[in-house]
Structures are given as C-alpha cells and as structure tokens.
Amino acid sequence: MSQVTVITGRDRRRKWGSEERRRVLDAVFVPGAVISQVARQFDVATSMIYKWRHEAMAANNKLAFVPAVVAEAEQAVPVSASPLPAAPTPVAITVAFSNGVRVMVDATAPASLVTATLLALQ
Known part of the structure; x- marks a missing residue:
C-alpha cells in the first residue's frame, strides 16, 4: 500500500x-x-x-587555515656540485663521398678549414 x-x-x-x-x-x-x-x-x-x-x-571542500611551523635551521651541509657532462658538439653538415668516406663538419668550424678538408678528400 x-x-x-x-x-x-x-x-x-x-x-x-x-x-x-x-x-x-x-x-x-x-x-x-x-x-x-x-x-x-x-x-x-x-x-x-x-x-x-x-x-x-x-x-x-572549504579551505581551512593550516598554521605554518618553522623548524630551527640545522647546519647546512655543503653539497659539491658534480660537473655537467660536456654536451656533444652539434654537427652542422655531413658530407658523404662516393668512395664511402664521410666527413662531419662542426657548426663552429672555420670555412677555410672545411674547404681545405673537402678539397683534400676529393
């Protein structure tokens, strides 16, 4: 019912x-x-x-106040920073000759060095 x-x-x-x-x-x-x-x-x-x-x-879901507690600072232990590994040198261009020789040219290489190298390998 x-x-x-x-x-x-x-x-x-x-x-x-x-x-x-x-x-x-x-x-x-x-x-x-x-x-x-x-x-x-x-x-x-x-x-x-x-x-x-x-x-x-x-x-x-209302936000509530949470008190901040500041602890007494301990003696700071010096941390030795490990050196960063050297970044690989960026390759600007790779030249492959028909005889199988490959030359990778660094982006910072002077033009005179690149020209001399390529002429020697022709």
Missing part, C-alpha cells in the same frame, strides 16, 4: 530536517546508487537531492 502525505496550511512545501537529509544523502553516496531510485525511495524530488549533495560537497 502506498503512503500519501497531505500538507495543509499556508506552506505547501515539505520541510526536511537535517536528520532526514543525512539519511537521503547517505543513501545517495553509496557506491552504485542511482539518484532517481533514491528519490523514489524517500519520496524526494531529484532536484532536491542534487541541491543537498552539492551543498554537502561544498561544505566539505
């Missing part, structure tokens, strides 16, 4: 107490719960459940 709630008087909206809201929200937050089914179970509009759920999550 279904239950009917008759609301009389000026205010026709049902008042939901905090305990009733908590029970509805507990049912909503169960893994796998479907809001429309919970709404039917508790005879609540789904829009109310969404509103209550939004309010509950907003209340839990």
Whole structure:
C-alpha cells in the first residue's frame, strides 16, 4: 500500500530536517546508487537531492587555515656540485663521398678549414 502525505496550511512545501537529509544523502553516496531510485525511495524530488549533495560537497571542500611551523635551521651541509657532462658538439653538415668516406663538419668550424678538408678528400 502506498503512503500519501497531505500538507495543509499556508506552506505547501515539505520541510526536511537535517536528520532526514543525512539519511537521503547517505543513501545517495553509496557506491552504485542511482539518484532517481533514491528519490523514489524517500519520496524526494531529484532536484532536491542534487541541491543537498552539492551543498554537502561544498561544505566539505572549504579551505581551512593550516598554521605554518618553522623548524630551527640545522647546519647546512655543503653539497659539491658534480660537473655537467660536456654536451656533444652539434654537427652542422655531413658530407658523404662516393668512395664511402664521410666527413662531419662542426657548426663552429672555420670555412677555410672545411674547404681545405673537402678539397683534400676529393
């Protein structure tokens, strides 16, 4: 048999107490719960459940003040920085001759050196 709630008087909206809201929200937050089914179970509009759920999550997400604690500084231990490995020299061009000789020319090589090398290998 279904239950009917008759609301009389000026205010026709049902008042939901905090305990009733908590029970509805507990049912909503169960893994796998479907809001429309919970709404039917508790005879609540789904829009109310969404509103209550939004309010509950907003209340839990408020930022709180966390005091900063400054610890006494200990003696600093000097850390020796290890030298960085040398970066490989960028190759600007590679010249391959028909006899199988390959010459890789550095981007910083002077033009006179490159010309002399290529002429010698012709």
